[in-house]
Each structure stands twice: as C-alpha cells, then as structure tokens.
Amino acid sequence: MRGEPGASYLAQVWAVARKDLLLEARSRERLVAMATFAVLVAVVFSFSIDPTAVRARSIAGAMIWVTVLFAGTLGLGRSFALEREADALTGLMVAPVERGALFLGKWLANVVIVGAVEAVIFPAYALFFGLAWPAGSLPALLAVVFCATAGFLALGTLFAGVAAHTRMGETLLPILLLPLLIPVVIFASSATQRLLVGRPVAEVASQLRMLAAFGLIFLFTCTALFGSVLEE
C-alpha cells in the first residue's frame, strides 16, 4: 500500500483504486464474468421479446439499464469477497488509509470496471437490436451513463461491503440494492430511451440533474457510513 502517513486524501483514494484495478487487470475475472453475463442477458431479452408485438427500440432504455444493474450487482459481490479471502481486509484496515478514502478508492475502481462493462453493453444492444444513437446525443448519453453509474456504485460499494460480512453474502446484495436504486432506474432508462429516439438533448436535462444529485448525495452518505461497515 502506497498510502504513506501524510499522503494526501486523493493519493490514498488512488492507491486503493490502483490496487483493485491492478488485481482486476491481472485476473480479469470480474470483468469477463460481468461482460459475458451482460451480453447473455441481451441475448435472453431478444429471445423473450415477440418482435411482432413490441419493437425492441421502444424498450431498449429499460433493457439496457436492467442489464447494467444486474451485471453490475453480480460483479459487486466480488468487490469485497476478494478482501475477505486471506483476511486482506485487516491489512487494508491497518494501512494508513482513512476509511472514507478506502471507500472512495473501492468506488472508483468499481466505476472503472462497470464502465468497461457498459462499454460492452451499449454496443451489444446496438448490434443485437439495430439501435443507433444520434451522434449529437453522445455527450449527453455519456453524462447520463456516468452519473447513473456513479450513484449506483456508491450504494453498490457500500452494500457489497455489508453483504460480504453476512452468511448470505452475494445473495443478499440485490435484495438490499434494488429498492434503493429505483431513482436510478427511472431516470437513467428514460433519458437513455429519449436520446435513442432522437428527442432534443434539452429534454433529458431534468433526468440528468436528478441522477447527478442522487450520485452526489449517496457518494457523500456512503463515504460517511463506510467506517461503520468495517468496525470490529
């Protein structure tokens, strides 16, 4: 751990994130599992939709965000499971890293990993369902994806830490997370859908604001609460 005493808060965050990303870059197990699962969900969706009854293009926003949340939750379970093995968490806790920085580092690593999975999900859906976002809407789409992912993973990282210390482990995670993530589902899928069908970017401004507010509120709340997860 490179967080020497006196290392600035941001350097501590980065040290934790870098550790997780290095581990992921070497094994790639979470990334591969999440991306494969996500593409499979897209395939399952395409088999379960009757194309004569509903056009995939009208529900693509919903399908994409259901996929992101499910694939993301699947990978989040591993985020702390790894630390629990060989008691690496104790090592992290005695390292000169503040609890808040530890949380933000884990969150940042999760954002990068889930972001990489999203970079698979969107093209996969575009490919399977013949979707194309208008070129002018791409910056807005990226902003929506980033804000929604940031908020999702703030809660996701906190409860992954919680669930890792329970007997039910990863089974419990979606049950705790999904009711809390309803705002993300509502705003992200509606914004993604509207951008897809070519509505003006200004029309998703309110959704984007809500997603950004959700992300900021829970980034703050979860950073503050994370210390209580680790206490012995």
Next chain:
Amino acid sequence: MDTTWDSLAGVRRWSAVLGAAATATILYGLWMVFFWVPTERTMGIVQRIFYLHVPSAWVAFLAFGIVALCSLGYLWLKDPRLDAIAVSAAEQGLVFTTIVLITGPLWGKLAWGAWWVWEPRLTLTLLLWFIYAGYFMLRGAAESPERGKRFAAILGVVGAVDIPLIHVSVNWWRSQHPQPVILRPEGATADPEIVRTLMVWLLGLTLLFFALLLARYGAERLGERVETLRLRGGSRRPAPHSQGVSV
C-alpha cells in the same frame, strides 16, 4: 449480580397504559366506522376502509422515521437501547406497510377497477416494505449480532436518505404516464364526521404503535439480558437441558 440493569418496569407499565388507551380508542373508532359515520356519497361503502388504510400508512412512515433517527443515533453512540427501539419500530413498520398494501388494493379494485395501480403513495409504501424486509434479512444474516445491528442501522440511514428521492422519482415517473380515472379521496374528506372518524383512528393506531413499541422494546432488552446471563452461566456450568447440545 454484578451488573446493574435499568428497570423495565416503567416500560411495561406505560406499554399497558397506552395499550388500554389504544384499545378503547380503536373500539370507539370501530363503532364510529360501522354505526356512526355516514357513507361517503361518491365512493360508497368501500370508502370506510380508509379509516384503517390512511392511519396505517401514517404509522408506517412514523415508524420509518424512528428507525432512521435511532439508527443514526446507534451508529454514533453505540447505545444498544437505540438499536432496540429501531428494531421494534421496524417490525411494526413491516406490519403496518403490509396492512397498507392489503387495504389499498382492496379499495383500488372497487374504486379504480384494478387491484394494483402505480399510484405514487402506494408505490412508495411498496418500496418501503422491501426496505423493511431487507432490514430484517440483513440483521438475521450477519455473522455476529453486533454486526447485524450495525448493518441494519446503515440500511436504516440510507433508506431514510433514499425515501424522499424515491418519492420524487416515482412522482416524476407517474407524471410521464397516463393517469387512471381516480376518485380523489381528498375531495371527499370535507365532511366533518368523516374527518373526525379518521382522527380517532389516527389517534388509536398511533397509541397502539407506541404501546407495541414499548412492549417490543421491553422484550428485546429482556432477550439481551437472558443472552448475557446464558453466556455467563454457560461458562460456569451448562444448564441441565443443554447438556446434549454442548460441544
């Protein structure tokens, strides 16, 4: 006994007093609902379920507020009494959200013609129910009781921050969808007799909530003491009935 415990006699006494008051108020309320209050003109007899439905929703949200405050306090002060209050309130929150979720569709089937409508308040209650359910699953599944209390408290705080956001987003989502033809219950409550009956029920269920809260709190504290004594006694000599199980 080397440990001094605060007496629970007061808790029990107040629980009994509030329980008696709640019983009297609810009996009076039942009499009002069935014999006294006039039938609402547009909705008819089915409107009477509102005297149970609306106060239950109020108690469910009151319970959630108490869970949130006590959870925050518990994380801060580590006082087991705060956790005992939180878990007692959460249990009743689960019961009263269940009542709301049963009485709402019963009314909705007749008033809206559908068992379930994604009405914002009903939707919020449903999500609240899921959060309460998660609260107890988390508590039960934690590796140690101490962790369970802490984790449940974290969920209590996060839930309290999230509920207003869920409310805003569900409202926004509803405004994007066609509204069903709703007979607005608010428009009908102008009748003073209906308002009075509703107030009696609000009082009755709130009293019942606090009576059960105290009773449950007493039981929770008592359970903790029994556990402490059992652990302490077990180290000296196993209780006769537990010999077969001791390892």
